[in-house]
Structure formats: C-alpha cells, structure tokens
Amino acid sequence: MSEQLLEALGREIPTDRLVTDVDVVASLSADDAEWAPVGKAAVALRARTEQEVADAVRICADLRVPVVPRGAGTGLSGGANAVDGCLVLDLSRMTAVKEVDADNLVAVVEPGIVNDDLKAILREQGLWYPPDPASAPWSTIGGNVATNAGGLCCVKYGVTRDYVLGMRAVMGGPAGYGNVVRLGRRTAKGVAGYDLTALMVGSEGTLGVVTEVTLRLRPAPRGVPRTIVGAFTSLVDAGRAVAEVTRRGLTPSALELLDHDTLVAVEDWKHLGLEADAEALLLARVDTPGVAGDDEAQGVVDAFETADPVFAVVSTDDQEAETLFAARRLAYPALERLGPVLTEDVCVPRSSLPTMLATLGEIGDRHGVKIGTIAHAGDGNLHPLLITPVGDDAARAAAQEAFEEIIDAALRLGGTVTGEHGVGLLKMDGLRRELDPLSLAVQHGIKSALDPLNIFNPGKVLTA
Template sequence: MSAERLARALPGSTLVTDADVLAGLGHDEAEWAPAGVPAAALRAASAGEVSRAVAACAELGIPVVPRGAGTGLSGGANAVDGCLVLDLSRMNAIVDVDGENMVAVVQPGVVNDELKAAVAAEGLWYPPDPASSPWSTIGGNVATNAGGLCCLKYGVTRDYVLGMEAVVGGPGGAYGTRLRFGRRTTKGVAGYDLTGLFVGSEGTLGVVTEVTLRLRPARRDAPRTVVGAFGDLVSAGRAVAEVTARGLVPAALELLDRFCLEAVEKWKHLGIEPSAEAMLLASVDAPGASGDEEAAAVAAAFRDGGAVWAEQSTDPVEAEALFQARKLAYPALERLGPLLTEDVCVPRSRVPEMLERTEEIGRRHGVRIATIAHAGDGNLHPLLITPPGDDAAREAAQDAFEELLTAALDLGGTVTGEHGVGLLKRRGMQRELPVGVRAMQKAVKDALDPLGLFNPGKVIGDDPDL
C-alpha cells in the first residue's frame, strides 16, 4: 500500500492514515467539487520535512496535494486517489518583521489576520484581506492570488509577494530541491519573474515553504464608511459604475443583497435590520478633509446612481457590523444548504449588466442566487443555494453556474477573480483562454513538474484540446 511505502521512506515523519481524519483533510470548502481518497497525510513541521516528503513521493510515484487551512472555494486543495496530502498549517512561524525595510518573512501556515496583528504592532500593515482572513493562511492566499475587500485600492496578494522558497522538481533540481527566488528589495528584474509565476499557481508547480512579503505603513486615520441602500440589485450596480466613472477609488466598495444580510442577522444577531434589496458599503481612508470630501463624493455617486438613501455612517459600531456582515455572508448562507460559489469578474462599467444577467439566469433555472461582491473592482460572488438532497435543484444550479461563467466572458470578464480555477472552473478557463495560451501553460507545467506530481488535475486538468 502507498501509505506503508511512504512510512518506510519517511521514518522520521508521522503520517496520518485514519480514514475519518483523511476525509476532512482531503477537500476544501468547495462542497460541489469532487475529491479523491488520499493514501495518507503529513502535517509538515519544516521545509526540510516537506523536501523529504516530495522526494519520497517522486521516488514512489505518489502525487502530492498541498493544503493550508482548507478555506478554498474551487476544489484546488482536493485530494486525488492515492495521493499524499501535505498539510502546511503547522508551518506557522512569522520568521521576520523588518520594519526598517517594510518586509515580513513568513511560513505558509501563518493565518492572514495573525500576520496583520503582528505587523500592526510594528506600525505596519499587510493589506490583502480576503473574507476568510481570520482563518485562511498566507500559503493558501499565495496559491490563489487572493484579493479581498481592500484590493480595489491596494491590490491583491501578488502585489505584495517579493520572493519565496519552494520545494520543486524538474529543471531546478531533483524532486525535493529547495529553491529561493525573488528578492527582499523594492525593485528587481534579474531574470524571469518566477515568484509571480508561482503566485496563483494553486500548488501545481511546487510547494511554497516560505514567503517574503511587502508591507505598508499603518493607516493613521480611521476609515469613513459610506452606506447606500437600493431598491434593487441592478441599481446598486449602476451606482458602482457611477463611482468608477467619477474617478473615485475608495479603499473598499462592497455589495450585499437583502438575502445575505438577513442570513447573517439570523445567525449572528449583529443588530442589522435590512431595509432595502441591496446595500453598498464603501470605506474611504484618505486623511483629513480630503477624506471627508471623498466620502461625500461617494455618497453623491450612490444617490445619483439610484440609491434610496446614501449617507456617511456616524456610528463606528454600526459601520464595523456592516463590514463584519460582508465577511460573514458566505458562512451564513452555507448554513442554509449546499452552496455553489462563483467569483466571476467583469469590467466595472459592466457590473450592472452582470447583475441583471445573474438575476435572469437564476429566474430561468429556478435557482435561488444570493449576491455579494467586491463591487468596486467588478468581482462578483453569486452564491447558488439548493435544498439539501434535491438532485434536480443541484443539476439546475450547475447549469446556472456554467451560464454565469459564459455571461462574464460575454461581458469581457474572467471566470475567476480570486478563488482560483481548481476543479470547478476548468471548463470555464478553457472557454476563456485561447488554445495557444493553454498550451503554453501546459508547457510550463510539464517543464517544472515533468512527473505531474504536484496537485495533478487542477487548473489545466484534462484539456481536450491539448
């Protein structure tokens, strides 16, 4: 058996073989993505242990599936039959916080919010903030190039990754070789950008064991929150387009529909009483009088875009509750039944059309679709909810899911803005990218992982045209 062969090849490591534990480690939060049965799992404690495990798996022909906290939403960390699940969550050391150069060096198992707290103590800030930031790890964020609420103004994970260490195979050395690439400097163009290549590669090119991150000075002023209420979802989309057309760039611009707000309130009792069909939340962090002016301008854009009302919040507790509701929307809805999650992204001017098409697709297929969105950058998260055990509803939701991908592409968008391709978006990616581009991607994968060892089947998968 593969587990027995691995145990003999890794005498200093403790393998997990309990079937119930493996079932939990063998998938992420993408409930509808298929998952195989791993041979074993290893909760690695060091880069050296990762290196030895990868070398042993290469020798034995056993696939390696890396995972962090398992908060992914595309099946990117799902096991394949007979694989070794390489759990990196115990590699959670913050190796260095260099305040002078505004750089942090961390292991992949560091939780996003824990890094934020550590650097805040030094007067610094790490901006990428996915909704899963209280639980998701930096390694997982790097794997999917995670975004979050602040990415509209401050960018996504790739904008903050300066360098990394990874365990690789192929031309960089034998499988299990540890390589460092990238830098700690602000600038650097020595050779191809291998760091950028690994960010968003979903564990298909190697296993990241350390990450060097760019930091920013902490924000001095408390952000202002602007709230707009809308009679329908499409009007909220028009207000987003209006904000963009006026050249306004708030730190965050988020959308929630009434169903999401009600689900959060029933679960967490935050004191939010939804009074409209959709709500926009903007965070403005410009300092002093300029921040006041920007907040007023955003509120005016909301009103001109069709808001029933739009005002700057004067209650910091209320403002915090609203943004907390945005982050809790996914787990709140997940409690209601099987959930199929989109993360399509369209040009910001096309947000109203995408919202309109989302509603039409839901009506036509008889599928309840709740909507949250990083609306300011066009990244929409339609959440398709089905009753437990209803196979017909599940099939209808899957059909609607694929139509939403097509709608995003028709509007000049992409099938995934931040969750990654994983398993759920492979067909969508094949529709989005020309065959020549997909062939180039496969050539990179084959060159860096000639054995097909790292996270097989993800992203590229079985492409019928290659």
C-alpha cells in the same frame, strides 16, 4: 502503495507528523467547495519544517505519488481536494514569522501563518499587510499565495501577488524533485530574469510547494476611516452606483455589495440588528486622512445618489459601520446554513457590473435557482452563491447549469472565470473557454517543464 509510501516517509520524517487514521485523513482531504469531487488520500503529513516538505516531495517523486498541498482548507474551488492515492501535505503547522524588517517594509513568514494573525503581529510594530480575504481570520498566507487572494481592500491596495516579493519553494523539473529553490528578491525593485515568483502566485500548488514567503509591507494606516452606506431598490441600481464611483475617479479602500437575501441570512443567524429592507446594500470605506478624506467620502455619496438610492450617507456610528462590514464577512457561512452552496467567483469590467447583476437575476429566474449575491463591487468581482435544498438532485443540476451560464455571461462581457478563488476543480472548463488554444498550450508547457512527473496537485487548474 500506501504501505510502501508510509514506510518510505517514516524513514526520513518523524512518525508523529504522519496521519493514517482514515477519518482524520478524510478531514484533511477537501476544502470548503462542497460541490467539488474528492479523492481518497493514502496518507497525510502535517509538516513542521521545510526539510520535511523536501523529503516528502522527493519520496513521492520516487514512488510517483501525487502531492496535494493544503493550508487551512478554506478554499472555494476544490484546489486543495485530494486525488486518489495522494499524499495530503498539510502546511498549517508551519506558522513562524521569521523576520519583520520595519526599515525595509518586509516580512518573511512560513506558509501556515493565518492572515489575521500576521496582521496582529505587524500592527504592534506599526506595519500592515493589506490583502484581506473574507476568510482572513482562518485562511493561511500559503493558501492566499496559492490562489492570489484578494479581499475587501484590494480595490485600492491590490491583491496577494502585489505583496509577494519572493519565496522558497520545493520544486521538481530542472531543479530536481525535493530541492528547494529561492525565487524573487527582497528589494523594492528588481527585474533579474523571468518573474518566477509571480508565476508561482496563483498556481494553486501545481508547480511546487511554497515553504517560505517574503512579503512587502506598508506602514499602518493613520487616517480614521469613513464608512459610506447606500441602500438601493435593485441590484442593478447598486451596480450603476459602483460604475459611477469608478467613472468619477474615486478609489475607496473598500466597496462591497450585499443583496437582500444575504442580509436576511446574516441577521437570522447572528442577530446583528441589521435593517434588511433594501434589495441591495453598498458599503464603501474611505481611509484618506484629513479633509481630503471627508471630500472623498462625500464624493462617494454623490456618486451613489446618481443611481436613485433609498438613502446614501456617511455613517456617524462606528459600531454600526463595523457591524455592516462584519455582515459582509459572515455572508458565505450564513448562506451556507440554508443549503448546499455553489460559489461563483467571476470578475467583469466595472462598467459592466450593472449588466452582469441584471443577468444574474435572469439566470436565477430561468433556472429556478436561489442566488444570494455578494461582491467586491469596487473591482467588479462578484460572488453569486447558488443555494439548493438538501437532497434535491434536480435543483442541484439546475444550479450547475446556472453556474456555467454565469461564467459564459462574464466572459461575454470581457470578464474572467475567477477573480480570486482560483480555478481548482470547479473552473477548469471555464478556463478552457476563457483562454485561447495557444495560451493554454503555453500553460501546459510550463506545467510539463516544471513538473514533468505531474505529481504536484495533479488534475487541478488545467484540463488534460
């Protein structure tokens, strides 16, 4: 089948786009979820145009070959991992910014543009695209759309879905495999028909391949942000502080948590000059302009004070503040240096954050698993990172048991199995535990209707 696929692709697509080298194909066959299984792809295509994507999908449908889309490969759930015999469809070279409409606060981009690269282009025109996952320096807009990525400022400004107005996608089903469908709109409002754009956001490439995205923008922030730092003697106290911020009706533009182990790992790696004495650190940012922003920042300090912190202050050192937020973005790769990391992504109601943080400690102790905890604490989205020694099969098994217990604990608190990383391969069992049977049946029905041949990223998200 590999030779037949390669020959068929070569008749329609420039051969310099096709990748057959075994090692290079393997390098394109997995994301950063190193615990997720990876199949052996038949060939990879580094697409440069929408037409190449459309031709590839049509050919794959004719040959019944699976299509696995990928961007930068920064995902953490195995959503971009190859399945045996598939075409890996690499979209990272489709990087054009087709339009920036400052009058209507809209941008039209290809899926391969990197999040931070887009932000830099928009900044020059006084515009802003808010979603900012920790992987923003590397992750692509297409990948962000696939997983409905959030990030540090989503507590105030929302997630990717809130900023996707429309898209073009190569689809199958009623559209016919290989045809391009325009979804959504570019107006500020619109309710014409079902919201198929929102359906595609977060679908992880299982319903079609996104080739263009129309994004909602904001004017660039004008205020000078204030950073509030709180140090606590326990994760639970930090969780209490977050719950109090919410209880008081405060909405910082970021509210992040890092535990002691994470701070130590970042400092040992990057030598940023971090003080890592506390068991937990909360980083809040307020971007409201003027005196109102000063009052809001002091309100966050007051909320932190209710949880008996070691200290809670508004930072007066801009460099120190940037260093602390840099540490938050470096948390995952810093912990990854300590051993294979199994990354969680549960989300709980914010009032349940103290209970969930306490439960994490209990689960880690019971299984003897080292857990480094970071979180978008302001919206209850936790990323416990389960770390195991290299080559220790028993520790790996214990971590996997702890992983499932963390999911169950989040569900008991009314939470969800994934806040922003996606279901991919790692969370399929958890998804089945979260959704009721009728809801799952509806989702299977949507998949069957839009991809009756089951070639778009098969074996991900939904179990059979």
